[in-house]
Amino acid sequence: MATWFSSETSHPAFDIKSTPTVSYGLPFPEACAVHVNGNLSSHRVYIIASASLTRNTDALDRLKKALGDRVAGVHVGIGSHTPIQELVPIIAEAKDLGIDCLVTLGAGSITDGAKLIRFALANKVYSVADICSIRGERPHNWIQPSIPLICIPTTLSGGEYQAIAGATEEKKQQKMVFDPIRDPDLVIQDPELCTTTPERIWLSTGIRAVDHCRGLERLAGALLKCKQDPKDLEARHQCQTGVVEAMRAVSCGVPLGxxxxxxxxxxxxxxxxxxxxxxxxxxxxxxxxxxxxxxxxxxxxxxxxxxxxxxxxxxxxxxxxxxxxxxxxxxxxxxxxxxxxxxxxxxxxxxxxxxxxxxxxxxxxxxxxxxxxxxxxxxxxxxxxxxxx
Missing domain, CATH: 1.20.1090.10 (Dehydroquinate synthase-like - alpha domain)
Structure with a gap:
């Protein structure tokens, strides 16, 4: 399967704004190291990794090895739908470590968590109540995050292509919307990594992107090909490309209904x-x-x-x-x-x-x-x- 990789291609995800940048063509650890060591020039990287991915694969170990002594800290696991309570200790640790870059390795709940974590750090909010106080969409007067965010997604939900984050207030069992305004800086696509994602999760999150409608021609057929051959890396890459197109609709302000x-x-x-x-x-x-x-x-x-x-x-x-x-x-x-x-x-x-x-x-x-x-x-x-x- 590794023959799919060659050299890196990187470009803005959308033609209407400069962020995020999309990178593909290199294995994810190598691509992440290229940008951390290069244009981002980060020295205190904090990684938030999927618990299941860490438990079942060597993905986190490979990423840590590639980044070397630039890794300041690691947190494994954030619950489904991003419970706000789970973010509180991560925010505290990231603050104490003085991090200058966040990297996510996993699915949408981790991505949303990282977006909210750097928003909370920028606004010095550290408790559940204080985090809930910065909810809501723009316009608002909250401080935008300054810490770069790199996302290495393993699903097709697409949250890594927009600033908005969703998180759950557990007592009310209600999803809240937060808008840090600043997008993630870099999205690294690695179709081989995504073969580790359980089929039901991969396909269902692809339907979440289909729900956006744009990119339908590419995405709908590619999902069927993934169902037929889970090891088809080009089909997985086409799914990831289709998600970028789908998220362009969201970035343009198309209402989701x-x-x-x-x-x-x-x-x-x-x-x-x-x-x-x-x-x-x-x-x-x-x-x-x-x-x-x-x-x-x-x-x-x-x-x-x-x-x-x-x-x-x-x-x-x-x-x-x-x-x-x-x-x-x-x-x-x-x-x-x-x-x-x-x-x-x-x-x-x-x-x-x-x-x-x-x-x-x-x-x-x-x-x-x-x-x-x-x-x-x-x-x-x-x-x-x-x-x-």
Whole structure:
């Protein structure tokens, strides 16, 4: 598999701003060392690494070896959906160590944690209550982070391409949004590293990116190829490239709507980040099809999917009349072919938490940006009824 690597390619992820820079072509330890020793000139690097990745692979050891004596400290593990309480001791240790660079090795919860950690350090907030006080989106008067952040992602959720971070206040089981304004500085893509990611996590976080819509042509087909051959490094790289395109939509301020809004609040109730989109996206598309203008927009997306040879072949194998199938139907078939969960029951959701999910969803920033603005509990329940059972 190592033959995929050659020389480094690096460039800004987006043509509308200079950060983050994307790097690929080198194994992740080598690429990280090149930038830490070079343009970032960092000497006190703090690494936050995935617990499962550290437990099951030598990835952290390889990274530490490449960075050598520039590693000032290491923390292993941050819980799903980034519990704020878990960040408090990391912030304290990073402060005491006088770090000048953060490096993440792992998935989205670690990425969000690092974004919030450097935001907290910049604003000298060290307790849960004080961290919660800097929540909210721009405009605000909080100090932007100054410590560089390098992200080495192992999933496709895409949080490494934007400044905004999500974290969970555990007592309320509610996701909060923080906007440090400053993006991560560097994202290192390594498709070989990503072969260590469990299939269900890799594919489901890819659907989280599909939820953004942009980059769909590249991403949707590449995910199916990864399902067919988990060792296909080029397919994994195409997935990573598709995520960059998907996140451009977010960077341009495209609103994310009901699937993200309800998904943000479903996550802290025990559902993984990517699987929220697997469950909710077709249901929200079905709900939005009540609006004629949205039907026209969905038809454009449907056509894009049908034009993908691998997806067209998948639909043909299911005896689907492609000229009549709507977007929700095609997405449902696609997700089932990927082996993704499609209902709340599939992920063991506790029905006793349904009322909490409904009420929390109505507080999410994105809920009113849906194609049909969602302002009532009855609307959230209508969507959730489609994914119950």
């Amino acid at each position: 009901g699937s993200h809004a309800i998904g943000h609040q479903l996550g802290p109730l025990g559902v993984s980040h990517g699987e929220t989109s697997c469950i909710l996206l077709p249901a929200v598309c079905s709900f939005n099809s009540q609006e004629p203008i949205n039907v026209e927009k969905q038809a454009v997306v449907t056509q894009i999917l049908r034009e993908s040879q691998i997806i067209s072949e998948m639909l043909a194998s299911e005896d689907v009349d492609q000229s009549k199938a709507d977007l929700a139907t095609i997405l449902d078939i696609y997700l089932r072919n990927l082996g993704m969960p499609r209902t709340l029951d599939d992920v063991g959701f506790n029905p006793n938490k349904l009322d909490m999910l409904v009420s929390n969803s109505l507080t999410d920033h994105w809920i009113t940006t849906n194609a049909i603005p969602i302002t009532k509990e009855s609307q959230v329940r209508e969507i959730l009824a489609k994914v119950t059972g």
